Amino acid sequence: MTTLLEPKTTLAYLAYLGYPGRVGDRLLTERKGDCRSGGVGDRGGDAATADTASALKIVKAKKVERRRGKKTVARNVFQCYVFGAAGSGKTAFLRSFVRKKFSDAYAPTVRPYSVVNTVEIQGCEKHLVLREFGSRFEAEVLASRRKLEQCDLLCFVYDSSDVNSFAYVTNLRVGLLCGPLHRFCTLHGVFAALCLPWLLKICSRLTTLSMQKQYDLDHLPNVFLATKSDLDLVQQVSPAKICDRKRYEEQPDVYCRLLGLAVPTSVSAKDGQMADIFNILTDIAMHP
Numbered sequence: 001m002t003t004l005l006e007p008k009t010t011l012a013y014l015a016y017l018g019y020p021g022r023v024g025d026r027l028l029t030e031r032k033g034d035c036r037s038g039g040v041g042d043r044g045g046d047a048a049t050a051d052t053a054s055a056l057k058i059v060k061a062k063k064v065e066r067r068r069g070k071k072t073v074a075r076n077v078f079q080c081y082v083f084g085a086a087g088s089g090k091t092a093f094l095r096s097f098v099r100k101k102f103s104d105a106y107a108p109t110v111r112p113y114s115v116v117n118t119v120e121i122q123g124c125e126k127h128l129v130l131r132e133f134g135s136r137f138e139a140e141v142l143a144s145r146r147k148l149e150q151c152d153l154l155c156f157v158y159d160s161s162d163v164n165s166f167a168y169v170t171n172l173r174v175g176l177l178c179g180p181l182h183r184f185c186t187l188h189g190v191f192a193a194l195c196l197p198w199l200l201k202i203c204s205r206l207t208t209l210s211m212q213k214q215y216d217l218d219h220l221p222n223v224f225l226a227t228k229s230d231l232d233l234v235q236q237v238s239p240a241k242i243c244d245r246k247r248y249e250e251q252p253d254v255y256c257r258l259l260g261l262a263v264p265t266s267v268s269a270k271d272g273q274m275a276d277i278f279n280i281l282t283d284i285a286m287h288p
Contacts, residue, residue: 001116001129076125078285079150081141082132084157085168089227090132092269093157097130097278102270109134119282128282130155138172142217152285153221158252160266161231166252169224173217221284224256224264230271 002010084090091109092102098115114131131151133141141147156173159165236251253263267274 077127078152079129080153081151082155083138085165086135088157088159094130096269155223157225160226161228163234163237166236221288226264226266229266230268
């Protein structure tokens with residue numbers, strides 16, 4: 001995982017451990033008083049002067065694979081970004097992937113958190129890296145072309161026992177400015193009801209402007225995940241209709257079908273009921 005996320009750190013480790021190669025005109029295997037640390041043209045060290053990056057496997061950029069229309073990705077390492085509202089169970093989901101014990105104590109994610117594990121697909125071993133960034137930084141990641149080029153699929157997590165959780169991820173996916181309106185309506189019900197027409201008009205205009213600059217997400221596989229299936233299932237609330245408490249006109253299953261996506265997979269990290277979700281994510285990443 002370190003090699004995938006921080007390749008320079010891996011190269012530094014290799015240099016420290018004495019892996020043969022060069023940094024500029026200096027051998028990485030250079031030792032104090034070692035005769036092999038001679039000049040660049042020292043033939044005695046030719047076998048040890050290979051590029052250090054030869055220790056790493058360099059793969060083609062994901063956009064090149066997509067441009068060529070490949071139906072199956074030949075890589076062995078895949079990266080999945082996990083998004084969702086605070087308290088939706090993202091961290092518990094990641095911890096279950098590396099078989100860490102479930103904890104009822106809630107601790108907000110204040111910095112990026114990543115886990116990696118192996119997944120067996122059709123007898124072949126693949127590595128899946130799951131990353132979450134915390135609710136405060138998710139919009140920034142989705143708006144970053146460079147960040148999105150590094151991942152293979154997006155996983156949107158919502159709490160199936162929280163009426164507002166699904167609205168958060170749908171707004172996050174299609175309009176980055178709807179999240180603050182959602183929170184405002186929740187906190188200031190009566191006042192927001194009076195101001196709602198103006199707020200919706202302003203939000204619609206700002207969202208339209210932001211969408212012109214927003215990086216398109218449709219080129220990446222999208223997966224919806226319903227967490228906390230051990231709790232009672234509730235109907236979801238539309239953020240635009242929170243004030244009058246009407247239910248979301250399109251529930252998660254219908255919403256996903258309209259987008260041509262698979263219906264949300266229900267999981268419970270607490271009960272260990274993961275519905276083989278990690279194999280599903282890896283298979284989708286292999287066949288985008």
